[in-house]
Amino acid sequence: MSEPLVEFDDVLTRYEPVIGLETHVELGTESKMFCGCTTAFGAEPNTQTCPVCLGLPGSLPVANAAAVESTIRIGLALGCRIASWSRFARKNYFYPDIPKGFQTSQYDEPLCTAGHLDVEVDGETYRVEIERVHLEEDTGKNLHVGGATGRIHGAEYSLVDFNRAGIPLVEIVTRPVAGAGAKAPEVARAYVTELREIIQTLGASDVRMEQGSLRCDVNTSLAPVGSLEWGTRTETKNVNSLRSVERAVRYEMRRQAAVLDAGGRIVQETRHFHEDTGSTSPGRSKEEATDYRYFPEPDLVPLAPDAEWVEKLAAGLPELPAARRARLREEWGLSATEMAWLVNAGALGVVEGTVAAGASPADARKWWLGELARRANDAGVELTALPVTPRQVAELSALVAEGTVNDQLARQALDGVLAGEGDPRAVVESRGLAVLGESDELVAAVDVAIAGAPDVVAKVQGGKVQALGALVGAVMKATRGKADAATVRRMLEERVLGS
């Protein structure tokens, strides 16, 4: 796919981007949206199905109350108005992964409307307006067998797994976001990041993009700078990581600018994002799109959330990520930039846990953003995937603070923890990592160092006190780092300078 692209910075000299996001979140309810089947991920195909989610003749849906509750909580967290009367609607179209020939969704009477989410990029706040949050059911999953691409074209045959069919899906639709300019790709990413964190905080979904429990469609359009009208948008599907959200917007901006520069016009269409190249390619054109013939679902009674119940749900919301960040920033005395690093590193939760387990905020940050970030990077895993708990990190920090180990020994203790040898204190014990006091062993090591370097001793005695460092190094080496450097220096000074 080699389409002409305009340099990103160049795009912005002539065009203003407008973005919009449609995010689908699979709710973490025990059972599916309209039947009692389990929603567990990864089971053998078609083992989690029943007459309802297979769309067998005669079967009827019954709405999952827990899913309705989750949707309302998401709506509340996004500052939405919660409808007092809402209906499901049928979205009619034929596809093998749609068992009923329609998807039960919501159309003109969604559960939540008119909310917003503020996101921060480089210290600036952008308000993303939320148009609606509605509830629907997921489709089955097609598996195209044969052919090179795994897509339907060129496949020999296709199989359908209905385990996913009927899993409750919340769709969160933004209003068009204009005015972000060069930051548009980052705003898109920041929005999805923040949304993901909110939903995680609510416990409504595990929001794992790689498993598809959070999926993003990204709309992008360009308008000439100064134009009052927005351009034609494309909808990029299959954007399955935070990084991809940013890349997809960036790519579409560059591609569309090239089309417009060449005097072409943007076709309103669905495009597919390619993870490997970071590019998009055309899918089906919206101009020939199906008429979904929405109408109110007659098999389901309308939802009428009681105002008092909604108030109770609102009062029961947990502290949301933005409020939590503000509070922690205040408590820990961090600058906005320091906070941003912490958040971007995905370390906020573990640092908070480490502080809660007794470490100072500074030490906790130092550990997670320093040594542990390095280890995670080396191992190629997420910081939070390291086999060490915030409590263990706090213990490590305490061992240093109380002088039981020095920094170098602490890192060795961490090796042990990561290797599964137990808690830091136990590793210090079993590996014999504790700092040596003024023991006979240390006195002997100091004596050996002085005896082995008469020239250095002479220099020190001759006034070049900084030469003492070489002797400290020798002692540290002899004790394999187990000595406390300050103690060693004091002992050497006593012996060599007699002070």
Place this chain on the structure above:
Amino acid sequence: MSDLTALTAVELQAALAAGETSSVEVTRAHLDRIAAEDGALGAFLHVTADAALARAAEVDASGTAGTGLAGIPVALKDVFVTEGVPTTSGSRILEGWRPPYSATVASRLADAGTVLLGKTNMDEFAMGSSTENSAYAVTRNPWDHDRIPGGSSGGSSAAVAGRLAPLALGTDTGGSIRQPAAVTGLVGHKPTYGSVSRYGLIAFSSSLDQAGPMARTVLDAALLHEAIGGHDPRDSTSIDAPVPTVVEAARRGAGGDLSGLRVGVVRELGGEGAREGYEQGVLDRFAEGVALLEAAGAQVREVSCPSFGLALPAYYLIAPSEASSNLARFEGMRFGIRVGDDGSHDVDEVMALTREQGFGPEVKRRIILGTYALSAGYYEAYYGQAQKVRTLISRDFSAAYDDVDVLVSPTSPTVAWPIGARVEDPLAMYAADLCTLPASLAGVPAISVPCGLSDGLPVGLQVMAPALADDRCYRVAAAVEAALGAPLTDRLLERAA
């Protein structure tokens, strides 16, 4: 015992309870009659003979026969899903399908100890008024084999009127229980929408479909109604309310005293100025039926429901719209037939070919009609407008029920017509539902009870009541039945003798 197939369910119940017969004997008698008569009648699509006898033996062994409906055979319209038993909804597209589950009403009947005789013929997907739209067989009216048994529950009406089964379940979307009951001399009741579970009823029009009983007497129908009614958590539209005490109402009505009951005769359904399409014989029998109500002490007055005249066009927008969506699942992917899967067609073509060959012309007509009515740009003018008419009809009912307790009308404008007479004229076929559509659109209960013969063919009187007041329907119907002296179908017995 003499002919067990001549007995009503209530009589069979007594005989079973007294030990004068067994469920196996009763079941065998009906199976024998099916074997002898159904070749000519065409009431059944599938007879579960072996399973029925085994089930009857079980019930006999359990000692429960004669308690409630235990041990009594029933037939189910083929629209009800039955585990392991072929279920087609009268359509080629479901040929060979054996469902992995059972409809709630089928399970309730099984739990009550009834014996399933088999599945009865019907218009394909319940779309029709003559059962001629079945993909499988022509069903004949036991009163005259050259005439239709009504529809869409025509297999059930023919089976019960022809004494192939004492009881049967039908479904009614726009009149599909009441009209076949009327033209075969049976009692047929469409319950309040939401009072009988739709789970496992293959949907035609979700907001209208209701299952209900068909029987030779009002009391039999009431017994069957109580066995299937009541809340079902699997049906979101199911009403969580106690089953109306229709058996008691039927017994009370049979006493023949309707003093104090206010009866409204709907002018727009066969009254002054609204008689076009109504046969004189039907109007005469209906008038006599109303006179019987008056004689029983009811206060009769004429009532106007001006929006009822709009019921037909509204119904033929709403029902096809919902059907176009309900029938989308029949695309050959998971059940039923699949056409064109030979490696030379892609998935869209296989779906299209399957539907092309699997659906009959009336079903296609309604899918096209409904698809059009729901299309962008037409929705408001058609579906939206029809829903507003529906509201107007409901208001007419509410206003009428301020002044009267029940409304009455003929059930069908005509008696059973000759087979083939309306096949080429869908509008004439649709007109058969003229009187039954208002109650369907408003979701209120309505019963058809025989009120005599016209040229030797049965005529039905319809009694409509407010939602959840099904008992009133049964009470009034029982009074009509009592005044006429004997079940109308006894005339068929006399004729045979």
